[in-house]
Amino acid sequence: MSHANTYLHQAAPAIASVIEAGRLAAARGWLPATSGNLSARVDARHVVITRSGRDKGALTPDDLAVVALDQVLPGDLSAEAPLHLARYRADPAIGAILHAHQPLAALAGRRHQDAGVLLLQGWELQKAFAGETTHDSTLRVPVFANAQDTVTLAQQVEAHLAAEPGRLAPGYLLAGHGAYVWGRNGKEAFRHLEALDALLQLQQAWEHTT
Template sequence: MSFNELRLEDKQQAYAELKEIKSVLAARGWFPGTSGNLSVRVGGFDPAQFAFAITASGKDKSVHTPSDYLLVDGTGRPIETTGLKPSAETLIHCEIYRLTGAGAIFHVHTVFNNLVSELFWERGSVPVDGVELIKAFNIWEEEAHIDIPILPNYADIPRIAKLVEGAIQPRIPGILLRKHGIYAWGANAFEAKRHLEAFEFLFEYVYRWELLKK
């Protein structure tokens, strides 16, 4: 795919998908203080050359403006002339797209994903045993066990990006950053949203269950 071949309708569709999901997640309070970022792959699934639409940096995601999104290439650089800056964490999206072939990646900050990332930091992953919502990841074994990986939250984003490949697990479409938030992805925006919602349910469940055990 040449970036010159990106169709206007592909870009508009990606922006429309981002606007819709942004509205839903903002209503849940998952973007406090302009935090979080969303992206959708645009125009193809070539792992060597791809583009994606991503939320612009520093925007209030509870409102909509004509400058909420921009297109970037597989290295995170804008592919159109723009005064907008991509999210500071765009490099993490680049790595996830490159390694998984995902169609959408959603990143949010919530109290529960922050709490469990700290609670299980020394373990390196959040354990979940036998909870029904594990099935949202197409894991169908009875009493399935999963471990959701946790990475350090360095101020230097390229340091985090270098760790993504070693953290990705084929069955788990998500990575937590310690005291930061979850990156969840899927084949498309619908699937990424389903995965994100499942992760957030599981994080709250695990945290509350840990409290009840004490």
């Protein structure tokens, strides 16, 4: 039994929140074919995260691992785990991160990859993002090229987010791949994921009619 497993009791609420987020997101078709990965913070130094290849719509606690933010990652974690851990290290307010392969995010990422950003402006639903009080602000959703070297990608993402001007949406897109979305807890992260999907639907329709 690894050192990390001694945290399983403290991790129970985080595990429950990941299981629930997986159930909801899978029901929407955002985690097809065991794709995506989901995580939640346990404490300042630990998170729980889904293991590779598990059905995210029917997770059990065995499908999750507790990892320390500064630990060498266990081998059965998703290759995308470094992108989660880098976000938690960069922002202590983040309590949950949902990485989904929702088709609209993969598509919007490809369409806006050259620009490196998708701008949301004028949509009432922007207020579903924590801290947003008006449809009138311009929210930036950074877009990154997809990459299989996720350690390098995580460094690029964090450097970019730290330097982004203006207001950032609580998420980013990977072109042809999906989205990373976060919140203070699993519920808020799921609300952000749901809002992003609806906003991408609106944005896609808008881009095709104007």
